[in-house]
Amino acid sequence: MKIADDNPPALTVLDRPNSYIGRSVPRPNLARLTQGRAQFVSDVTLPRMAHVAFARSPHAHARIKAIDVAAAKAAPGVIAVVTGAELSKVITPWVGVLTHLKGIKSAPQHAIAVDRACWQGEAVCAVVARSRAEAEDACEKLAVDYTPLIAVTDAETALDPATLVIHPELGDNLTFERAHTAGDPDQGFAAADVVVETTFVFGRHTGVTNEPRAIVADWNPGEQRLTVYHGTQAPHMMMNLFAKHLGLEEHQVRVVTKDVGGSFGIKVHTYADEMAVVALSKLLKRPVKFVADRFESFVTDIHARDHRVKAKIGVKNDGTITAWEIDDLTGIGPYSVYPRTSGIEANQIVNLTGGPYTCPNYRARARVVFQNKNVMCQYRAVGHPIATAVTEGLVELAAARIGMDPLEIRRRNLIADDAYPASGPSGIKFEKLSHHESLAHLDAMMNYAGLRAEQARLRERKIYRGIGFASFIEVTNPSAAFYGVGGARISAQDGATVRLDATGAVFCHSGVTEQGQGAEAVMAQCVASAFGVPIERVRVITGDTDNTPYGGGTWASRAAGIGGEAAWQAGKALRGNVLAVAGSILQAKPETLDIRKGIVVNADTGAERLSLDELARIAYFRPDTLPAGVQAELMATRHYVPRAWPFAFTNGIQASWLEVDIRTGAVTLLKHWCIEDCGTIINPQLVDEQIRGGVVQGIGGALFEHCLYDTGGQMLNANMADYLVPMAAEMPDIEVGHVVTPTADSELGAKGAGEAGTAGAPGAVMNAINDALRPLGAIPLTDMPFTPEKILRALGKV
Amino acid sequence: MALIDITAVINGETVRESVEPRRTLVDFLRETLGLTGSHIGCEHGICGACSVRVDGEVIRGCLILAVQCDGARVDTIEGVSDSGEIADLQAAFEKRNALQCGFCTPGMLLSAQALLHHGNVPDRETIRDHISGNYCRCTGYQAIVDAIEAVALARAGARK
Numbered sequence: 011m012k013i014a015d016d017n018p019p020a021l022t023v024l025d026r027p028n029s030y031i032g033r034s035v036p037r038p039n040l041a042r043l044t045q046g047r048a049q050f051v052s053d054v055t056l057p058r059m060a061h062v063a064f065a066r067s068p069h070a071h072a073r074i075k076a077i078d079v080a081a082a083k084a085a086p087g088v089i090a091v092v093t094g095a096e097l098s099k100v101i102t103p104w105v106g107v108l109t110h111l112k113g114i115k116s117a118p119q120h121a122i123a124v125d126r127a128c129w130q131g132e133a134v135c136a137v138v139a140r141s142r143a144e145a146e147d148a149c150e151k152l153a154v155d156y157t158p159l160i161a162v163t164d165a166e167t168a169l170d171p172a173t174l175v176i177h178p179e180l181g182d183n184l185t186f187e188r189a190h191t192a193g194d195p196d197q198g199f200a201a202a203d204v205v206v207e208t209t210f211v212f213g214r215h216t217g218v219t220n221e222p223r224a225i226v227a228d229w230n231p232g233e234q235r236l237t238v239y240h241g242t243q244a245p246h247m248m249m250n251l252f253a254k255h256l257g258l259e260e261h262q263v264r265v266v267t268k269d270v271g272g273s274f275g276i277k278v279h280t281y282a283d284e285m286a287v288v289a290l291s292k293l294l295k296r297p298v299k300f301v302a303d304r305f306e307s308f309v310t311d312i313h314a315r316d317h318r319v320k321a322k323i324g325v326k327n328d329g330t331i332t333a334w335e336i337d338d339l340t341g342i343g344p345y346s347v348y349p350r351t352s353g354i355e356a357n358q359i360v361n362l363t364g365g366p367y368t369c370p371n372y373r374a375r376a377r378v379v380f381q382n383k384n385v386m387c388q389y390r391a392v393g394h395p396i397a398t399a400v401t402e403g404l405v406e407l408a409a410a411r412i413g414m415d416p417l418e419i420r421r422r423n424l425i426a427d428d429a430y431p432a433s434g435p436s437g438i439k440f441e442k443l444s445h446h447e448s449l450a451h452l453d454a455m456m457n458y459a460g461l462r463a464e465q466a467r468l469r470e471r472k473i474y475r476g477i478g479f480a481s482f483i484e485v486t487n488p489s490a491a492f493y494g495v496g497g498a499r500i501s502a503q504d505g506a507t508v509r510l511d512a513t514g515a516v517f518c519h520s521g522v523t524e525q526g527q528g529a530e531a532v533m534a535q536c537v538a539s540a541f542g543v544p545i546e547r548v549r550v551i552t553g554d555t556d557n558t559p560y561g562g563g564t565w566a567s568r569a570a571g572i573g574g575e576a577a578w579q580a581g582k583a584l585r586g587n588v589l590a591v592a593g594s595i596l597q598a599k600p601e602t603l604d605i606r607k608g609i610v611v612n613a614d615t616g617a618e619r620l621s622l623d624e625l626a627r628i629a630y631f632r633p634d635t636l637p638a639g640v641q642a643e644l645m646a647t648r649h650y651v652p653r654a655w656p657f658a659f660t661n662g663i664q665a666s667w668l669e670v671d672i673r674t675g676a677v678t679l680l681k682h683w684c685i686e687d688c689g690t691i692i693n694p695q696l697v698d699e700q701i702r703g704g705v706v707q708g709i710g711g712a713l714f715e716h717c718l719y720d721t722g723g724q725m726l727n728a729n730m731a732d733y734l735v736p737m738a739a740e741m742p743d744i745e746v747g748h749v750v751t752p753t754a755d756s757e758l759g760a761k762g763a764g765e766a767g768t769a770g771a772p773g774a775v776m777n778a779i780n781d782a783l784r785p786l787g788a789i790p791l792t793d794m795p796f797t798p799e800k801i802l803r804a805l806g807k808v
Numbered sequence: 809m810a811l812i813d814i815t816a817v818i819n820g821e822t823v824r825e826s827v828e829p830r831r832t833l834v835d836f837l838r839e840t841l842g843l844t845g846s847h848i849g850c851e852h853g854i855c856g857a858c859s860v861r862v863d864g865e866v867i868r869g870c871l872i873l874a875v876q877c878d879g880a881r882v883d884t885i886e887g888v889s890d891s892g893e894i895a896d897l898q899a900a901f902e903k904r905n906a907l908q909c910g911f912c913t914p915g916m917l918l919s920a921q922a923l924l925h926h927g928n929v930p931d932r933e934t935i936r937d938h939i940s941g942n943y944c945r946c947t948g949y950q951a952i953v954d955a956i957e958a959v960a961l962a963r964a965g966a967r968k
């Protein structure tokens with residue numbers, strides 16, 4: 011039996027007598043998912059609901075000369091055929107820029123292309139019909155007259171004077187550029203005994219949520235309200251954007267997010283076709299549904315990671331790192347994505363590279379350019395897998411050059427555990443990290459010495475196994491520094507409202523959202539612990555802008571650390587309110603009472619005084635029996651936003667153990683380890699599963715996933731058969747361990763854990779492959795994904 | 809498009825419907841019958857989200873037409889949930905957090921049941937192989953393997 015039982019841990023300062031903090035309690039909302047009784051947006055149907063299908067540009071770049079809609083309009087079941095020009099009268103275009111990314115620029119983007127399509131897959135016309143099948147049939151009857159234009163696809167030449175400028179009004183194809191120098195990199199490189207220089211390439215890939223993007227928009231002219239059922243991570247942000255671009259007040263828009271079939275950052279952006287759906291509902295005065303099919307997902311869900319990083323490290327023979335340098339180039343499609351922009355991933359790479367280490371000498375440049383491919387934007391672990399693979403790749407290449415063990419070089423350069431607060435080379439601030447303790451923990455957990463011995467033995471038999479590491483840092487719990495300061499109306503704070511019902515149960519309404527991470531379980535744990543009821547008595551409500559406090563949603567590993575703290579504080583506040591009422595009923599001082607397991611007790615002896623359902627009965631139905639002037643307040647709201655630090659950085663280290671078949675180039679993953687430090691662990695099982703899922707997504711990018719484009723901007727593998735994602739048989743078991751360094755910014759001390767796995771896995775796998783092949787004199791592999799063909803090429807076999 | 813009449817036993821209930829010949833089984837289940845527990849992830853036979861059981865075999869509901877199921881017995885996640893057939897698997901998935909978003913879960917459970925229903929206790933590698941036709945983007949698979957293994961062992965133990 012591999013399923014461990016939930017064991018209450020030893021008491022900590024957070025522990026109340028019936029605490030759920032630190033326990034692996036199961037999520038409250040799972041049975042509806044295992045029974046097929048969930049409600050995903052793709053399951054939603056409404057009376058009079060119509061379906062939309064989009065005609066999409068087959069060209070990467072083309073002028074739209076004319077669209078003949080007559081035949082489509084006459085097709086069976088068709089309700090309306092709407093072009094971009096027509097829809098632009100209903101919904102205004104947007105520009106994906108933020109003021110804190112200095113100089114970032116982009117062009118206005120429309121819900122449906124007007125005059126010009128800028129990538130293969132951009133919607134050029136909408137057909138609304140009684141069924142999706144009829145809408146698709148009619149789409150085929152549209153005659154769109156295109157004049158193909160030159161497609162700018164190669165990021166390397168996007169800035170050349172000879173290259174077409176995609177948006178002439180912007181002057182060039184440069185979206186954003188950032189340069190950063192710290193310390194003295196020139197002197198650092200001069201002081202080095204060895205300088206290692208290489209180019210890392212990261213293949214464009216995407217999230218492939220199992221449930222594609224889905225939206226049902228319902229404009230009710232009678233109520234003058236728009237209700238949007240939307241598979242999104244950020245309902246309040248979307249409420250704001252729908253209102254803004256449809257010319258409505260925010261209170262006229264309600265966004266309801268039910269079950270969401272995977273998100274990973276894919277579902278936190280503004281998609282043109284989703285904006286078209288809300289506009290079509292407004293235009294047609296009836297519900298309109300759109301669910302992307304898998305082809306549409308591949309050519310319109312944001313892509314990420316398409317980066318080329320020239321990188322350099324200086325190191326002394328004693329292992330001291332003396333300088334870093336990176337030059338990052340990324341192509342982000344024809345528009346910077348709204349409202350978070352497509353400059354963030356490059357910006358993060360500049361921020362995070364070299365981050366775990368003490369060496370302060372750092373030179374970085376990042377350039378973000380436009381091109382005629384699908385848009386790129388923030389996907390799970392934004393920038394981290396790249397910065398980590400570059401940093402850790404350089405560290406292990408340098409270690410190999412000076413003949414030092416890869417863990418030893420890290421021991422000599424990682425920021426000391428007692429040196430905090432500290433900063434990274436880019437100036438990012440760390441409250442407290444635990445690199446060395448994490449490394450020691452990993453060393454022991456994986457039996458590093460034993461594995462090295464096994465590796466050596468197997469090499470004699472011509473079996474090539476490798477061990478690779480990646481120390482990493484992860485940005486979590488973002489304050490307003492992430493988006494708010496740049497002018498985006500994306501909430502950094504989050505809120506929770508808790509309410510005692512008339513039977514002594516508790517409702518918690520939270521501004522964070524659930525897409526499977528377990529946010530609702532974490533909220534329930536926080537409320538149950540802080541207030542003092544069995545967890546079964548807590549019902550959590552999320553994903554409804556009419557019925558939850560204004561909040562940011564779930565992204566950037568913020569739900570537990572920010573939403574959880576708000577829920578914890580709200581639970582405490584309600585306890586105070588309830589004990590005030592209990593005090594007046596019992597003629598006792600509230601401070602002498604507590605709530606445990608749903609019962610008001612004497613705080614010192616634990617003697618039971620009054621059940622919550624009796625208290626609620628009196629407060630709701632017989633308030634006349636309370637002393638004059640006592641008004642029970644059985645609902646409390648609290649908000650939380652990190653203030654002391656712009657981000658709560660977490661840290662950790664991963665290791666990969668794998669075998670390379672040097673005849674076929676195939677990689678077999680044998681085992682993976684991750685030690686991470688996300689501060690206080692509210693639910694160990696949920697943290698571990700976030701890590702495991704994240705590691706596997708990182709492995710996907712390292713070995714399989716790649717959005718392949720031809721030079722004309724056509725995506726070549728926009729289907730699940732040709733775009734490879736990790737399958738169960740190819741994935742290893744993943745061992746997870748923890749170091750616990752709480753943040754002092756909140757009472758709970760929890761930081762995020764959603765992206766650590768993805769941040770470190772690609773670098774660890776890359777280093778393990780190179781470790782396996784090093785005795786064969788292979789050229790180090792630095793171009794992800796590491797396909798068998800690339801491995802054979804590195805071995806000089808093809 | 810001319811409709812075709814079909815009769816099938818869906819989760820034990822006899823259903824008579826007129827369907828378009830081009831309608832897939834999973835669309836028929838979801839849209840005509842409201843059985844939305846079977847999901848659509850790719851519509852081209854890769855992801856396994858649409859897995860249902862037809863005459864006892866787990867198949868992809870997106871690769872078979874509803875008209876091909878005339879006279880067939882079809883079981884969906886709703887049916888096997890209500891009958892209690894996979895209650896132990898469901899409990900193990902919940903306890904082990906072998907699902908995150910849960911979108912792959914109905915298909916995954918039906919696949920797991922097909923692997924275990926002969927009473928065998930497969931090793932982890934066999935479990936991993938067997939569920940490789942069901943994509944999960946959230947969990948990284950290990951928790952799913954753990955849950956299936958635990959049920960296999962428990963069922964074997966119960967038979968002893």
Ligand code: FES
Nearest residue numbers: 850851854856870
């Ligand atoms: S929807 Fe049928 S296999 Fe993906």
Ligand code: FES
Nearest residue numbers: 908910912944946
């Ligand atoms: S739990 Fe989300 S796809 Fe498996």
